[in-house]
Amino acid sequence: MEKDLAAQLYRTMVRIRYFEQTISKWFYRGKIPGFVHLYIGEEAIASGVCAPLKKDDCISSTHRGHGHVLAKGGDPKRMMAEIFGRATGYCRGKGGSMHLADLSIGVMGTNGILAGGVGMATGFGLAFKETGSDRVSVVFIGDAAATQGIVWESLNLAGLWQLPVIYVIENNGFGEYTPTEKLSSTVDFAGRARNWGGVAAQSVDGNDVQAVYQATQVALSRARAGQGPSLIDCKTYRFMGHNEGEEASIGEWSYRSKEELEKKKKHDPIKIFEMTLINERVLSPETLESIHAQAKTEMEEAVTYALDSPLPDPQEALVGVFSSPQ
Amino acid sequence: MRQISYVKAINEALREEMQRDERVILLGEDIELSVYGPTKGLIDEFGPRRVRNTPITEQAVTGAALGASMMGLRPIVDLMQGNFLYLAMDQFANQAAKARYMFGEQVSFPVVFIAETGAFESAGAQHSDSPHSLFMHVGGLKVAIPSCPADAKGLLKAAIRDDDPVMFFEPVALLAGDKGPVPEGDVVIPLGKADVKRAGKDVTVVAIGAMLREALAAAQKLFEAGIDIEVVDPRTLVPLDRDTITASVRKTGRLIVVDEAHRTCGVASEIAALVGERCFGDLKTPVQIIASPDVPIPFSPVLEQAVIPSARRIEAGVRSLFGG
Numbered sequence: 001m002e003k004d005l006a007a008q009l010y011r012t013m014v015r016i017r018y019f020e021q022t023i024s025k026w027f028y029r030g031k032i033p034g035f036v037h038l039y040i041g042e043e044a045i046a047s048g049v050c051a052p053l054k055k056d057d058c059i060s061s062t063h064r065g066h067g068h069v070l071a072k073g074g075d076p077k078r079m080m081a082e083i084f085g086r087a088t089g090y091c092r093g094k095g096g097s098m099h100l101a102d103l104s105i106g107v108m109g110t111n112g113i114l115a116g117g118v119g120m121a122t123g124f125g126l127a128f129k130e131t132g133s134d135r136v137s138v139v140f141i142g143d144a145a146a147t148q149g150i151v152w153e154s155l156n157l158a159g160l161w162q163l164p165v166i167y168v169i170e171n172n173g174f175g176e177y178t179p180t181e182k183l184s185s186t187v188d189f190a191g192r193a194r195n196w197g198g199v200a201a202q203s204v205d206g207n208d209v210q211a212v213y214q215a216t217q218v219a220l221s222r223a224r225a226g227q228g229p230s231l232i233d234c235k236t237y238r239f240m241g242h243n244e245g246e247e248a249s250i251g252e253w254s255y256r257s258k259e260e261l262e263k264k265k266k267h268d269p270i271k272i273f274e275m276t277l278i279n280e281r282v283l284s285p286e287t288l289e290s291i292h293a294q295a296k297t298e299m300e301e302a303v304t305y306a307l308d309s310p311l312p313d314p315q316e317a318l319v320g321v322f323s324s325p326q
Numbered sequence: 327m328r329q330i331s332y333v334k335a336i337n338e339a340l341r342e343e344m345q346r347d348e349r350v351i352l353l354g355e356d357i358e359l360s361v362y363g364p365t366k367g368l369i370d371e372f373g374p375r376r377v378r379n380t381p382i383t384e385q386a387v388t389g390a391a392l393g394a395s396m397m398g399l400r401p402i403v404d405l406m407q408g409n410f411l412y413l414a415m416d417q418f419a420n421q422a423a424k425a426r427y428m429f430g431e432q433v434s435f436p437v438v439f440i441a442e443t444g445a446f447e448s449a450g451a452q453h454s455d456s457p458h459s460l461f462m463h464v465g466g467l468k469v470a471i472p473s474c475p476a477d478a479k480g481l482l483k484a485a486i487r488d489d490d491p492v493m494f495f496e497p498v499a500l501l502a503g504d505k506g507p508v509p510e511g512d513v514v515i516p517l518g519k520a521d522v523k524r525a526g527k528d529v530t531v532v533a534i535g536a537m538l539r540e541a542l543a544a545a546q547k548l549f550e551a552g553i554d555i556e557v558v559d560p561r562t563l564v565p566l567d568r569d570t571i572t573a574s575v576r577k578t579g580r581l582i583v584v585d586e587a588h589r590t591c592g593v594a595s596e597i598a599a600l601v602g603e604r605c606f607g608d609l610k611t612p613v614q615i616i617a618s619p620d621v622p623i624p625f626s627p628v629l630e631q632a633v634i635p636s637a638r639r640i641e642a643g644v645r646s647l648f649g650g
Contacts, residue, residue, distance in 0.1 A: 109429055
């Protein structure tokens, strides 16, 4: 793999990891309002999918969306400020962790509703096709969301109209606190999509950032060439709980064993890529270390920025519903 | 002035706005053929890219229209029956109504969803609902419900030019109703402006959608009996022109609100509450609501007529305010 690209992918994964670890720390310190859902263990997917995208390609994300926003170029300071409920956040404190957006870089919004963004993402593809643009719409969803009706309605629409949309399934083993096998009649979403018609579907190791990158490139070329939608089923594993703090309500190890988690952690996407990069002498251990150090500092600074930022003016609660004043 | 039907008025608004702005596209079930006529002929003029039949999948079609609108198109979606809106409720209530606000005003949805509202000729419980009041309650959606051909054309033009999501309800009884005067040309009726359809001095009757026709019929009979009612049509429920309503009540001192939607938590209750808050000292009689009882709309014509408000019920309601 080419050195600059390798460094970019690695850096994105590491930045996401530190961002999420930082969030976890501050959540347990009681400084973050509401819910947070962390992406640790799944970093290869956001990094591999977003790396080949152009700035004006757009992504739609999920409740577990911090990684996607960072990978598409989101500013950790403004993300952190939003997650801490500050006026300087991306949404001026009205969104929070589950509702981050930065339209200037094609982040069309994370979404608190399972599969909530899939319909709109399909509509982005419709707009791109209608206006003769070569832009592509990418939408991330989890495995539990992949059983939602709107996903299959949207795949039908995108397949029927051959829209430039890529549906990325982060098949992380759990829907909230239940293993996917107990929620879906198949965990092979690529197979299901293939039978749907009009959609190119592939299945990849979602912890292998190079495999995800390559699969995305294939889907992107199809989309840009007007050959229609793709679905990429990324097999991964959620290292964290559904939400931080879940053990307070459901106890520890209530839906998976410690042994299972330890075993899965041996397939840490960052560690896997690190081994490859060192073994194949793409990047030096010193380079990797400096990427870690930079990312750690960057996220600490982002927290400082958030904590130093003002809270929103309570009057702000009453504005912004409509474009025209009421 | 020339007289055209409600359906023709909708058709004219669509055609003129599609001619005016090439970003306007039309999506919906069977709109190429156009069963009742509102989209008739549009595919011939604007082609299959701008006039698209969609699958009968309300969630995805609604979501796709929202997405296309975020990207600069201005879609109009005909979802047919009001009852079918329920299938896409997440898209309306969690996405369309909230995204602009929760993303700090980074996005807007210039999109119009057209659906019928109300009961007509025994369509039965799953094709007769009046969900306009329900969508008013969501917060974040504009709601229009024109009561005559001229308002249908003018309000639809405004809705299409608006940068926010507009739920545009066509009272189904009016789709098959009489023609009405509609001015030629580009007449836009702004959202949020009520219209006093009949001036009067004794009672204010606020009538929603198809109930306007019933209220005007009642007005005629009441006038002959010496009671002069003022009929106010809000025309849009969001924004709601509260000032026109309260000004009328201050003048007449009496209020009856007539709506075809269910009695509980409807626009009629909202207007009654508004008048209770702002005009308590002006009221000579208690506020009265005439609405459908909270039952599914029944099938048999005699049962259907038993629940839908009518000119006769309005007349009786008004007379009761004068001890009649």
